[in-house]
Amino acid sequence: MAKSLMEVVGEDHVVIDPDVAASYGIDWSRRYTGTPSAVIRPADTAQVAGVLAVCRDFSLAVVPQGGNTGLVGGGVPVDGELILSLRRLSSITDVDQAGGQLTAGAGSTIADVCSAAAAVGWSYGIDLASRDSATAGGTIATNAGGLRVLRYGPTRSQVMGVEAVLGTGVTVSHLAGLTKDNTGYDLAGLLCGSEGTLGVVTAARLRLVPESPERVVALLAFSSVTAAVSASLEFRRTVPDLRSLELFFDDGLALVCDVFGLPRPFPKAYPLYLLVEMASQIDRLPELSEIIESTGAVDDVAVATDTARCDGLWQYRERHTEAINTVGTPHKLDVTLPWSHLVEFIETVPNVVRTANPHATTWLFGHTGDGNVHVNVTGVEPDDLNVDEHVMTLVAQLGGSISAEHGIGRAKRPWLHFNRSKEEIATFRAIKNALDPLGILNPNVLLPVH
Amino acid sequence: MAKSLMEVVGEDHVVIDPDVAASYGIDWSRRYTGTPSAVIRPADTAQVAGVLAVCRDFSLAVVPQGGNTGLVGGGVPVDGELILSLRRLSSITDVDQAGGQLTAGAGSTIADVCSAAAAVGWSYGIDLASRDSATAGGTIATNAGGLRVLRYGPTRSQVMGVEAVLGTGVTVSHLAGLTKDNTGYDLAGLLCGSEGTLGVVTAARLRLVPESPERVVALLAFSSVTAAVSASLEFRRTVPDLRSLELFFDDGLALVCDVFGLPRPFPKAYPLYLLVEMASQIDRLPELSEIIESTGAVDDVAVATDTARCDGLWQYRERHTEAINTVGTPHKLDVTLPWSHLVEFIETVPNVVRTANPHATTWLFGHTGDGNVHVNVTGVEPDDLNVDEHVMTLVAQLGGSISAEHGIGRAKRPWLHFNRSKEEIATFRAIKNALDPLGILNPNVLLPVH
Secondary structure (H helix, E strand, O other): OHHHHHHHHOHHHEEOOHHHHHHHOEOOOOOOEOOOOOEEOOOOHHHHHHHHHHHHHHOOOEEEEOOOOOOOOOOOOOOOOEEEEOOOOOOEEEEEOOOOEEEEEOOOEHHHHHHHHHHOOEEOOOOOOOOOOOEHHHHHHOOOOOOOHHHHOOHHHHEEEEEEEEOOOOEEEOOOOOOOOOOOOOHHHHHOOOOOOOEEEEEEEEEOEEOOOOOEEEEEEEOOHHHHHHHHHHHHHHOOOEEEEEEEEHHHHHHHHHHHOOOOOOOOOOOEEEEEEEOOOHHHHHHHHHHHHHHOOOOEEEEEOOHHHHHHHHHHHHOHHHHHHOOOOOEEEEEEOOHHHHHHHHHHHHHHHHHHOOOOEEEEEEEHHHOEEEEEEEOOOOOOOHHHHHHHHHHHHOOOEOOOOOOOOOOOHHHHHHHOOHHHHHHHHHHHHHHOOOOOEOOOOOOOOO | OHHHHHHHHOHHHEEOOHHHHHOOOEOOOOOOEOOOOOEEOOOOHHHHHHHHHHHHHHOOOEEEEOOOOOOOOOOOOOOOOEEEEOOOOOOEEEEEOOOOEEEEEOOOEHHHHHHHHHHOOEEOOOOOOOOOOOEHHHHHHOOOOOOOHHHHOOHHHHEEEEEEEEOOOOEEEOOOOOOOOOOOOOHHHHHOOOOOOOEEEEEEEEEOEEOOOOOEEEEEEEOOHHHHHHHHHHHHHHOOOEEEEEEEEHHHHHHHHHHHOOOOOOOOOOOEEEEEEEOOOHHHHHHHHHHHHHHOOOOEEEEEOOHHHHHHHHHHHHOHHHHHHOOOOOEEEEEEOOHHHHHHHHHHHHHHHHHHOOOOEEEEEEEHHHOEEEEEEEOOOOOOOHHHHHHHHHHHHOOOEOOOOOOOOOOOHHHHHHHOOHHHHHHHHHHHHHHOOOOOEOOOOOOOOO
């Protein structure tokens, strides 16, 4: 078997040395670990197809892997699966300066995509804190969201087409990047968010978006969750070029300032904050003030229009993940709530967590513009699922989604039925059987154990 | 069989009177006609499921139908299929004013959706000339595009979730409308553009977009296709809030002015025109002028900022379809070209058509911002496929899509392989078999005859 794989990718790219393989056995959550039976590093789509052919012949379970920034164990070989690392497929080609598109290899990082876009006067619609490691392929497999979903949609909205090797062994390639192209079923969209269970994306044609050199970032302080959520809704309804709308609390801000030695943004502390970014002209500042005033509930405000100050304000939000990691390995519960229950959820969840585990600390932040809250819980053992179960139950009771943008992976597999009916899950299985009839692709994530 | 259907929907809603049924046997293209064996008009999702159960029991081919504004025969019972009309499912419910969403029954028209959105201070991202008849369900089945794809994406980008009865008989319902919801495969996206071959969408949760009460519409005159396409690319790259970018030629403009008695927009005629709409502040007019000047190729320009004048400029573009219909029944060939070949296509296609049929007249207009050209050909018999074949061949040679936004339907079924490989078509069939194993749903469209 190893010999067959070596024939496909070359001896050097079948890694079985446990020391080298170890780094492929853990994701950014640090909650899931495993030892791959081997790490296979193909160089191109043909080699990916060759590797999958061997997997089919030997009935080997294989976990496709990108930059390992996942947070739900979706790319970790917990059961000793083979790792198919896509990182060598990192080229960015066919950059279309006039039309604003490029083709990214599955292993190219989001930072690489952003740089290639900027080099020709465009921008990429997806941005996230893990940009230096997260890959195009990984963000497609998880339909990653991030900081600008409000304006440009999730990864699925950026993908004009993909090249992929399906579980059937078939290679499909549709990389012409035509904006409108209604010629059959949306395979690219189906692969987006499928967590490597249907096929292995090897390249994607990505749309770029116009650069907005001018931007306005405002940090708003609030006394109550109700006021902050109301203001979020008002911004969403009235600002056509709103790009980000992010929430965090004073405990998170204090931790960020403490860990990274940043100055506090306001002379005094407030219970919670909204960070707002508009892709806009500076001359729209009066309008922004008007909206802020009309919400009638902003206690203090800091506004930035130059890059340095904009980036400075963003630090308070963006460094939450790193700061919380210094406290412990968090349970990362990434959820969406309907607007009508967002306030209730935010106000209730810390108590629910504390009831489930009195030693737990809850950190809340997230993309309020999408109704998306990142519930981070520290002080809990990695394999203690009691807190997760309680939070998921609350989310489901309030009509929310147990996975906003991180995916189901291994972490939330036991609770998929909270959001999806038996009929929907049966339909997922029918699709899985159609595209991966032998069940070799990432068999231990997403779909519940039978 | 008729009795079983009557038991599901009631006697009055199984239409077999040929005079009444006739109106269900033709679409807006007027090129495809058929006589349905019966027209079934269910009132709700449960009745749709009941009708499909009967179809499964009796192995009856069924064509789901909305407002009949299709242009590729995708909803026409050419082979005497049963028509499943969704028009009675026309309610709009659960309007979320704060969050900007609503649930549209499959039979509600786009105009109804727009009105319901406007009533609560929002707008709908899709707008098209057929808005008064086209339905939510029909636009989902075809992944309709229209006039604002550039800014808000196609229908697929508006759909947060659907309720549908699949060919397997299963009803799936996912209407919570959560912006981020990565919990399994994207069934809603898969049904978008599937042309009624996988399931019957009965309702959809639609996202709304912020209203832009202020807008700028400009009509620009050009001397050459190259200049107009270059300007289009420049607008796409530099205007972040660009909403529409539409192209038409002087023959079309002259026809529109003639048929509808409109004044010509400029003192003299130019070869071609671009209509540009920005969802923008009036105070950005100087910026618009700058961009226009920088293109260095605009021969004349008319700008409007008030609703009446904006709508007036839009008439020149939007009434093309009606105007051309007065000349004859056109072959409507809706295609996308890559930017690099758009000029070549536009300049070449009239000659290609003339070579294929010396009696043919070519009318070109479309959504240049998406690389999408509507090739309308009059003076050709409806069943003469020679012109179609020649245009499709040219499109394929230039790397374009034979269906931009109208879909494959019956019209382009013979040429799907121009755009899709054997492997892709085999994958489509695997998905079709998974969701409609008996093959009862719209069996004569989209996928080629075996």
